[in-house]
Amino acid sequence: MSTSFRIDPYKFLPRSMIPEFRAFPHQPGAPPPVRPGKPLGQARVALLTSAGLYLKGRQEPFDLERERNQPTWGDPSYRIIPQHVKQEDLGVAHLHINPDDILSDFNITLPIEVLEEFARQGVIGAVAQRHYSFMGYQGVSVDAWRERYGVELAKQLREDRIDLLILAPS
Amino acid sequence: MPVLARAVEESGIATVMVTMLPEIAERFDSPRIAAVEFPFGHSYGVPHDRAMQETVVRTALSLYERDDLPVRVDVPVSWPVEFKTAYRGWQPKEAAPIVAMLKRQVLERHAKEHDPQQ
Numbered sequence: 062m063s064t065s066f067r068i069d070p071y072k073f074l075p076r077s078m079i080p081e082f083r084a085f086p087h088q089p090g091a092p093p094p095v096r097p098g099k100p101l102g103q104a105r106v107a108l109l110t111s112a113g114l115y116l117k118g119r120q121e122p123f124d125l126e127r128e129r130n131q132p133t134w135g136d137p138s139y140r141i142i143p144q145h146v147k148q149e150d151l152g153v154a155h156l157h158i159n160p161d162d163i164l165s166d167f168n169i170t171l172p173i174e175v176l177e178e179f180a181r182q183g184v185i186g187a188v189a190q191r192h193y194s195f196m197g198y199q200g201v202s203v204d205a206w207r208e209r210y211g212v213e214l215a216k217q218l219r220e221d222r223i224d225l226l227i228l229a230p231s
Numbered sequence: 232m233p234v235l236a237r238a239v240e241e242s243g244i245a246t247v248m249v250t251m252l253p254e255i256a257e258r259f260d261s262p263r264i265a266a267v268e269f270p271f272g273h274s275y276g277v278p279h280d281r282a283m284q285e286t287v288v289r290t291a292l293s294l295y296e297r298d299d300l301p302v303r304v305d306v307p308v309s310w311p312v313e314f315k316t317a318y319r320g321w322q323p324k325e326a327a328p329i330v331a332m333l334k335r336q337v338l339e340r341h342a343k344e345h346d347p348q349q
Contacts, residue, residue, distance in 0.1 A: 068268035068305045070254055073318055087258045091237060094262035094300045095245040101295050111232055112272055132328035156327045158272035159320060166278035175281065175288045185292065195235070200329070203234045211238025218244050226239050227291050229249045229274035230232040 097224055099186070104224035107189035109214075111197030112163055112170040112231040113155030115140045122154035123196040129156075135198040137205035139214070142192045144173060157198050158231055170229055189223055197231045233259035247291045249274045253303060263294035264303040269310055270321035276308070283308060 071079050097104065115122050123136040142151075151167055153160035168174050176188045193214060199206065218226060233256055236246040246263065248256045251274070253266035267274060267287060276283035290306050310317055326334070 066305050066307045068253070068266050070252055070266070070268075072268055072314075073251065073270045073321060075322075082252060082255065085255055085258055088233070088260075091260035091262075092241045095240050095243055096298070097245045097295060101292060104295060106292070109232075109235070110274070129328050132332045156323060156325075159323050160272070162278045162320075163272060168281075168284050169273050169275050169278055172275045172284050172288050175275070175284045178285070179288065179292065184289075195232070197232065198327070198329075206234045207238070211235045214235060215238045215242035215244065218239060219242055223244055225245045225247065225292075225295050226236075227247045227249060227288075228232055228236050230252070231272050231274065 099224055101185055101225075102183055103186040105187045105189060105222055106176055106185050106225045106227065107192055107218060107221065107223045108171050108173060108176065109193040109195070109226055109228045110170040110231065111195045111229070112158065112160075113153050113196035114142055114163070114167065114171060114194040115152050115154060116142070116146070116150050117152040119150075122152060125154055125156055128198070128200075131200075133200040135200045136196050137199060137203075137210055138195075139210055140194045141217075142171060142173075142194050144177075144188055144190045144192065146173065155196055155198070155231070170231060186224075189221055191217065191221055233261050236261060245295055247294050249287060249291050253305070257301075257303065260301060262300045262302070263291075263297065264301070265291045265294060266303060266305040267308070268305075270317050272321050277311060 113123050120140045128135055153163050163170050179185050180188050239246050248261045249265045250256050251267055253264050256264045275287045287306055290304055294302055
């Protein structure tokens with residue numbers, strides 16, 4: 062695969078936000094990369110989105126009222142989205158994106174149905190039964206993600222014997 | 232979000248980031264990055280365009296078996312909607328609270344600086 066093609070990473074970002082992103086400093090402390098022991102054709106794959114998806118009527122939406130009152134805060138909790146979710150079961154609680162396209166086709170941020178097709182073809186081993194939805198705006202602090210929810214997420218992925226997690230920040 | 236990916240890698244599970252802001256992922260030393268030039272909220276493409284969604288997912292999956300880490304692949308797909316429409320289209324109909332707050336602060340500062348009474 063060619064590595065010469067490069068996207069324009071600021072194409073859709075509001076101009077006023079570009080300097081902040083350009084100046085974002087290097088964050089030391091990454092763990093050594095995992096070297097998977099299994100081929101892709103045997104791997105169990107889970108998905109994570111930060112588009113603020115939740116199950117209508119069965120899960121609380123992300124806390125947007127508190128964010129409206131305290132704009133530097135974002136709800137750090139997450140929702141588990143089951144493998145066989147239906148489009149009509151899903152709501153979006155996120156004040157920083159227009160949710161219309163996701164409410165028309167959730168695969169643009171959580172492509173469970175695309176993964177299922179790859180599992181049928183044998184490209185991957187299996188699709189996880191549990192997928193994860195966060196709300197990406199975290200305001201001034203990602204401490205809760207670092208100290209609590211990241212740890213919980215990793216624990217559940219291990220319980221489900223997941224080999225690969227694909228994350229899509231919104 | 233790279234903070235969550237780190238916790239997962241730390242537990243021994245491989246991660247891929249599919250992102251519109253690959254430089255942020257790079258500054259977190261994310262091991263596998265699939266970069267897309269898509270509007271926010273549309274990491275895998277256009278609604279109901281299964282071929283486009285498969286291209287992005289396939290690219291992400293292809294990074295799982297790479298051993299030349301860290302690795303970044305940019306998905307060579309252009310957004311098929313005219314730029315201005317797409318740029319406006321992904322944004323919320325009402326400004327996010329933080330955006331509204333910052334705008335208010337700028338306006339207040341501007342008003343203060345131009346107030347002859349001060």
